[in-house]
Amino acid sequence: MRIKERLFTPGPVPLPPEVIKALGQQIIHHRTPEFTQTFLEVREKLKKLLKTENAPILFASSGTGAMEASITNFFRKGDRVLVINAGKFGQRWRDLAKTYELKVIDYEIEWGKTYDKEKILEIIGEFPDIKGILVQHSETSTTTLHDINYLAEISKKLDDCLLVVDGITSVGVYEVYPEEIGIDVLVTGSQKALMLPPGLSILWYSDKAKERLSNSDIGKYYFSVLAETKKQEKGQTAYTPAINLIIALNESLKLILDEGLPQLAKRHEVMAQATREALKEIGLKLLSESPSNSATGAYAPAGIDADEFRKVLLKLGFRVAGGQDHLKGKIFRIAHMGYFDVMDIIQVISGVELALFKIGFKVDIGQGVKKAQEIISQNL
Ligand SMILES: Cc1ncc(COP(=O)(O)O)c(C=O)c1O
Numbered sequence: 001m002r003i004k005e006r007l008f009t010p011g012p013v014p015l016p017p018e019v020i021k022a023l024g025q026q027i028i029h030h031r032t033p034e035f036t037q038t039f040l041e042v043r044e045k046l047k048k049l050l051k052t053e054n055a056p057i058l059f060a061s062s063g064t065g066a067m068e069a070s071i072t073n074f075f076r077k078g079d080r081v082l083v084i085n086a087g088k089f090g091q092r093w094r095d096l097a098k099t100y101e102l103k104v105i106d107y108e109i110e111w112g113k114t115y116d117k118e119k120i121l122e123i124i125g126e127f128p129d130i131k132g133i134l135v136q137h138s139e140t141s142t143t144t145l146h147d148i149n150y151l152a153e154i155s156k157k158l159d160d161c162l163l164v165v166d167g168i169t170s171v172g173v174y175e176v177y178p179e180e181i182g183i184d185v186l187v188t189g190s191q192k193a194l195m196l197p198p199g200l201s202i203l204w205y206s207d208k209a210k211e212r213l214s215n216s217d218i219g220k221y222y223f224s225v226l227a228e229t230k231k232q233e234k235g236q237t238a239y240t241p242a243i244n245l246i247i248a249l250n251e252s253l254k255l256i257l258d259e260g261l262p263q264l265a266k267r268h269e270v271m272a273q274a275t276r277e278a279l280k281e282i283g284l285k286l287l288s289e290s291p292s293n294s295a296t297g298a299y300a301p302a303g304i305d306a307d308e309f310r311k312v313l314l315k316l317g318f319r320v321a322g323g324q325d326h327l328k329g330k331i332f333r334i335a336h337m338g339y340f341d342v343m344d345i346i347q348v349i350s351g352v353e354l355a356l357f358k359i360g361f362k363v364d365i366g367q368g369v370k371k372a373q374e375i376i377s378q379n380l
Contacts, residue, residue, distance in 0.1 A: 010295040010335040012191040022248040036235035045253035051177040056204035063189030066201035069223035079131040088141035137170035143297035152182030169294040271336040278368035294337040
């Protein structure tokens with residue numbers, strides 16, 4: 001039989017049946033009351049997801065589109081921003097900010113680590129005119145979580161600074177309530193914990209950030225937050241929306257809200273903990289010192305190419321991600337965000353053990369699975 005492929009990559013992630021069903025429908029036209037009604041429902045659900053009265057806006061783009069919109073709509077050329085650059089997506093903030101002629105303080109951090117609070121204090125002491133702090137809540141390339149609460153405190157202390165958070169692999173994994181935390185701009189994308197195919201990005205902004213909108217001198221057309229806000233408040237979009245994705249988002253948000261956000265966060269925590277502890281039990285070293293609950297990265301054993309190991313794992317039916325840039329061939333990453341449950345974790349850990357065994361690594365078969373089961377059993 002053909003191998004049954006199980007998707008464990010940190011985006012895209014598997015789709016729930018309700019979403020697949022919604023995606024399989026005949027298209028409807030978007031300039032209709034029918035679409036408007038769905039769109040307004042989605043806005044209400046997004047407000048609940050983010051615990052706010054300000055609905056976010058949607059773009060037909062991948063997540064990077066909303067990242068770009070965060071730069072072009074809320075900043076002016078020459079604004080100084082601090083970028084927490086701890087991986088591939090931190091680099092993306094840096095590159096986007098530079099592209100639009102912002103002055104970037106590039107706080108480069110070793111991959112797998114998070115920022116140092118003392119260093120942040122040092123930077124803001126030297127540059128009190130910082131207009132934005134750009135950070136990933138969950139840096140997917142290194143499976144690292146950054147503490148955004150502390151950055152929110154710092155940002156509030158500064159004169160006129162916005163905290164801009166890439167929540168692409170944290171929204172739907174953690175309880176991310178931007179108003180409570182003190183985030184000014186929050187972006188996310190459809191193909192992660194929102195359990196949809198790629199193609200939708202979401203951008204939320206605070207009242208403080210709103211004041212910047214009419215002031216920005218950076219060119220934009222498609223990604224105009226002002227234009228979209230005006231339209232989307234009325235249940236329409238400025239341009240053709242990703243109609244089927246929005247209809248499917250209505251379904252995935254229903255699943256998320258029905259589960260309940262504290263329960264959803266707990267499920268992700270248990271899956272992440274079980275994955276991490278099981279991999280350690282097998283004898284592997286984790287990549288991150290501050291691991292995120294969305295995905296777990298681990299080094300392949302010494303002398304084993306992680307990409308070769310991934311090929312063996314794929315033959316067993318598990319598609320996991322590899323490392324990027326200098327981590328290529330060194331690490332592998334297992335996702336556990338969105339449509340995953342604890343039994344998926346048992347499966348993938350079992351796959352990892354068998355693949356390691358197959359390539360000749362000395363592994364005590366079942367040891368990792370046992371560890372994962374222990375953790376899960378404590379949280380049943
Ligand atoms: C944290 C983070 N930021 C940004 C992106 C880029 O999103 P996209 O590929 O949807 O443009 C990703 C995608 O993996 C991500 O994980």
